Each structure stands twice: as C-alpha cells, then as structure tokens.
Amino acid sequence: MKTELSNLFAVLLAKKDLSxxxxxxxxxxxxxxxxxxxxxxxxxxxxxxxxxxxxEISAAAQVMRELATPVPIAQHDSLVDTCxxxx
Numbered sequence: 001m002k003t004e005l006s007n008l009f010a011v012l013l014a015k016k017d018l019s020x021x022x023x024x025x026x027x028x029x030x031x032x033x034x035x036x037x038x039x040x041x042x043x044x045x046x047x048x049x050x051x052x053x054x055x056e057i058s059a060a061a062q063v064m065r066e067l068a069t070p071v072p073i074a075q076h077d078s079l080v081d082t083c084x085x086x087x
Contacts, residue, residue, distance in 0.1 A: 005039060012046035023059035031067050 008026060011018060018026070026043070029035050035043070047056070073079065 005035070005043070008043065009046060012043070012050050015050045017050070017053040018047075018056050020055040020059045023056040024063055027060045027063040031063060 004025075008018060008022060011022075026035075030040060
C-alpha cells in the first residue's frame, strides 16, 4: 500500500479528486489501522486542502457503514435516543 499511498498523495496534491474505488480502498486501510498516523495526517490535510468531493465522501461512508458494529436492541415499547447527532 505504500506505493499506492504516494500515488494518492500525488493525486491530492495535484488538486484532483480520488476515484470512489481509491477512496474506498484507502478508507478500508485506514479503518483497519494499516496507515501510520503521520501518513494519515498528511493524507487528511491534502484531502482537506483539495476539498472533498461527493464520491470521496460516499466511499468513506460506505466503508464505515460496512465495518460498523450493529447494536442489538431488544424489543421495547419506548426507546429514547439520548445521543443525538453530536455524540
């Protein structure tokens, strides 16, 4: 993945969007802990400087949904969400 990461840096520094597949693969590596924190910081800064596009955001969200641990909820008559959108 190191060679691929340098290619991703080149794309981002050229202010070009990553393809949905590139962002999907990158997010998979990030979420599995395969990207060093210093490299991740650089990628995120480069992505932010370029500006995120819809395909990049959608691909990252898809990975996070796929890897999310579902929370089993027993059947209840009343259930209250105490977290809201900020928690």
